[in-house]
Amino acid sequence: MNSFLLQINNLEVNxxxxxxTVQALRGVSLSIAPGETLAxxxxxxxxxxxxAQAIMGLIDVPGRISGGDILxxxxxxxxxxxxxxxxLGKEVTMVFQNPMTSLxxxxxxxxxxxxxxxxxxxxxxxxxxxxxxxxxxxxxxSGPERRLNxxxxxxxxxxxxxxxxxxxxxxxxxxxxxxxxxxxxDVTIQAQILELLAELRETIGLAIIxxxxxxxxxxxxxxxxxxxxxxxxxxxxxxxxxxxxxxxxYTQGLIRSTPQLDVKDERLVSISGTPPGLLxxxxxxxxxxxxxxxxxxxxxxxxxxxFGAGAVACCKAGIDAWKxxx
Amino acid sequence: MLQFILRRLFQGVLVVxxxxxxxxxxxxxxxxxxxxxxPLSATEAQRIAFAQQIGLDQPIAAQxxxxxxxxxxxDFGNSLWQRRPAIDVVFERLxxxxxxxxxxxxxxxxxxxxxxxxxxxxxxxxxxxxTMSIGLLGLAMPQFWIGLIAILIFAVQLKWLPTSGMxxxxxxxxxxxxxxxxxxxxxxxxxxxxMIDELNKQYVKTARAKGLGLPRILRVHTLxxxxxxxxxxxxxxxxSTLSGYTxxxxxxxxxxxxxxxxxxxxxRGDLFLMQAIVFVIAILIVIIGIVLDILSKAVDPRIELx
Ligand SMILES: Nc1ncnc2c1ncn2[C@@H]1O[C@H](COP(=O)(O)OP(=O)(O)OP(=O)(O)O)[C@@H](O)[C@H]1O
Ligand code: SF4
Ligand SMILES: [Mg+2]
Numbered sequence: 340m341n342s343f344l345l346q347i348n349n350l351e352v353n354x355x356x357x358x359x360t361v362q363a364l365r366g367v368s369l370s371i372a373p374g375e376t377l378a379x380x381x382x383x384x385x386x387x388x389x390x391a392q393a394i395m396g397l398i399d400v401p402g403r404i405s406g407g408d409i410l411x412x413x414x415x416x417x418x419x420x421x422x423x424x425x426x427l428g429k430e431v432t433m434v435f436q437n438p439m440t441s442l443x444x445x446x447x448x449x450x451x452x453x454x455x456x457x458x459x460x461x462x463x464x465x466x467x468x469x470x471x472x473x474x475x476x477x478x479x480x481s482g483p484e485r486r487l488n489x490x491x492x493x494x495x496x497x498x499x500x501x502x503x504x505x506x507x508x509x510x511x512x513x514x515x516x517x518x519x520x521x522x523x524x525d526v527t528i529q530a531q532i533l534e535l536l537a538e539l540r541e542t543i544g545l546a547i548i549x550x551x552x553x554x555x556x557x558x559x560x561x562x563x564x565x566x567x568x569x570x571x572x573x574x575x576x577x578x579x580x581x582x583x584x585x586x587x588x589y590t591q592g593l594i595r596s597t598p599q600l601d602v603k604d605e606r607l608v609s610i611s612g613t614p615p616g617l618l619x620x621x622x623x624x625x626x627x628x629x630x631x632x633x634x635x636x637x638x639x640x641x642x643x644x645x646f647g648a649g650a651v652a653c654c655k656a657g658i659d660a661w662k663x664x665x
Numbered sequence: 666m667l668q669f670i671l672r673r674l675f676q677g678v679l680v681v682x683x684x685x686x687x688x689x690x691x692x693x694x695x696x697x698x699x700x701x702x703x704p705l706s707a708t709e710a711q712r713i714a715f716a717q718q719i720g721l722d723q724p725i726a727a728q729x730x731x732x733x734x735x736x737x738x739x740d741f742g743n744s745l746w747q748r749r750p751a752i753d754v755v756f757e758r759l760x761x762x763x764x765x766x767x768x769x770x771x772x773x774x775x776x777x778x779x780x781x782x783x784x785x786x787x788x789x790x791x792x793x794x795x796t797m798s799i800g801l802l803g804l805a806m807p808q809f810w811i812g813l814i815a816i817l818i819f820a821v822q823l824k825w826l827p828t829s830g831m832x833x834x835x836x837x838x839x840x841x842x843x844x845x846x847x848x849x850x851x852x853x854x855x856x857x858x859x860m861i862d863e864l865n866k867q868y869v870k871t872a873r874a875k876g877l878g879l880p881r882i883l884r885v886h887t888l889x890x891x892x893x894x895x896x897x898x899x900x901x902x903x904x905s906t907l908s909g910y911t912x913x914x915x916x917x918x919x920x921x922x923x924x925x926x927x928x929x930x931x932x933r934g935d936l937f938l939m940q941a942i943v944f945v946i947a948i949l950i951v952i953i954g955i956v957l958d959i960l961s962k963a964v965d966p967r968i969e970l971x
Contacts, residue, residue: 396873397870426876427874427876428874428875428876428877429876432874432875433871435871435874437867440867440868441868443868443871443872443890444890444965444967445890445965445966454877454885458876459876492966503871506875
């Protein structure tokens with residue numbers, strides 16, 4: 340028995356498309372401890388959402404989990420479908436990117452929240468509605484009794500995301516996965532939603548996996564970071580280490596291409612080129628074509644190895660790859 | 666809401682007025698009503714007397730005004746064939762048609778939803794291909810033919826069911842079955858397509874992530890979302906059934922409803938009965954339209970009634 344809530348080992352997800360097999364996840368391993376906040380960052384198409392969907396059992400045809408396993412408190416999550424049900428939606432929940440489409444347009448907010456409470460906690464309809472009112476005020480929605488009978492289209496985007504979060508924490512989960520929860524929202528609303536997540540983490544001791552493009556919000560909210568590139572995790576480490584001394588050339592590039600307000604006279608780098616196609620990914624380092632430090636030695640498969648306090652998948656981990664490129 | 670109903674009723678009155686005017690004009694254009702309605706052997710004196718009796722000697726405008734006045738009081742004159750008020754004949758036959766439609770369309774509605782939903786779960790799967798093939802077959806066969814085949818098999822060969830008429834529960838089985846096949850095929854295909862659409866939507870992912878099982882997601886989440894399009898296609902189907910399909914099916918099975926009566930009225934040149942039937946159906950169609958709009962609004966609060 341170990342102390343991790345969730346552990347993913349060597350997860351592989353393929354999508355069988357007409358053009359061929361898209362290898363969306365190519366051996367992803369990560370773990371999260373109770374109460375911890377983990378950020379998953381990486382550019383578009385790197386596999387962040389697929390990772391979240393795999394955890395939640397949402398990989399559909401043409402996709403399939405073709406290798407590896409997902410353990411919840413040491414037990415396989417995908418194996419026993421019926422057994423997994425009171426874990427999914429109760430102990431692990433998910434908030435999606437687009438609050439405009441994530442709620443059922445023809446069900447009241449109250450019905451959509453109560454539904455999970457009735458299902459997982461066996462509450463009566465009335466008790467569930469009472470709990471829904473509490474939840475709505477907990478996520479900062481005013482006049483919760485009135486909101487209960489409203490439909491999603493009567494709510495703003497920020498409010499809908501709050502409703503999604505209320506639904507997500509309804510059964511006091513141990514882990515909340517938020518896939519770009521603020522991307523679709525205005526900047527001011529974004530900040531409020533992130534603040535709410537930070538608050539909930541303290542009040543109910545929630546572990547959070549936050550998927551994002553935005554390194555700015557990672558620094559403020561998260562304990563640990565996993566950086567994804569082309570279906571693999573290329574570096575993990577504490578937020579401090581990742582920002583102060585990134586060890587993988589891709590992470591270094593990511594951080595040095597993000598403007599930071601508190602650093603004066605900083606020259607930004609830009610990572611030119613695009614990630615490899617996942618139909619036929621290279622067997623060696625996927626970052627090689629874009630890496631300023633790459634050479635012949637990088638043709639070999641790169642696997643995540645302990646480096647410093649974290650882990651890095653790069654045979655030249657720790658070198659300053661962008662020194663020349665600036 | 667009240668304002669909406671009032672406005673729709675007003676529109677309905679206009680529609681019914683338009684229908685009445687059309688009926689009036691068409692029946693008079695179609696030939697001389699007197700020779701249509703009287704037997705060939707009628708004498709000239711009888712013809713003139715008859716024309717006076719029903720007001721055909723008046724100028725056309727006066728005739729139309731009188732016609733309008735009469736229909737407001739539901740007075741369509743006496744059916745020539747039945748020798749009693751035409752509207753009475755309509756109201757006597759209407760419930761039989763309603764019963765047939767309720768049985769036929771009702772079973773189509775009830776069956777199509779689970780069939781379409783199951784087909785949608787695995788598009789291209791066995792159930793899907795089976796329902797689709799049967800559905801296409803149902804759409805390809807004209808109803809009179811389905812009816813005749815059904816009579817041949819179940820009534821003539823197997824002798825399980827009566828061939829025609831009305832009376833026992835067994836009598837309604839074949840006509841209702843015949844009436845239901847085409848709508849059943851149409852409904853099932855619609856439910857299937859709409860369900861496939863809905864199941865791919867993001868809110869279904871949310872529902873799954875909540876740990877809800879597929880049966881509940883279908884029953885509670887997606888069904889509600891296909892209800893509005895389903896309501897509107899079943900409304901159309903109801904209207905086509907009322908104004909068309911029943912004529913064929915009732916004739917094939919000698920089912921004494923409004924459709925059969927319409928055929929009989931035409932055969933007998935019973936102009937007044939014909940007018941009464943057309944008028945009542947027009948009113949029913951207007952009412953169906955209003956009820957459908959209100960039901961859709963009840964299902965989907967985003968719909969604006971106007
Ligand atoms: N249904 C699908 N069919 C085929 N390929 C898919 C499917 N879903 C995802 N993929 C592929 O999986 C890869 C990873 O996608 P994913 O959605 O996880 O990216 P992401 O990191 O979340 O990107 P973004 O930041 O744009 O959300 C992509 O290359 C994508 O093309
Ligand atoms: S393995 Fe080589 S190419 Fe890949 S990131 Fe490291 S240095 Fe660059
Ligand atoms: Mg994504």
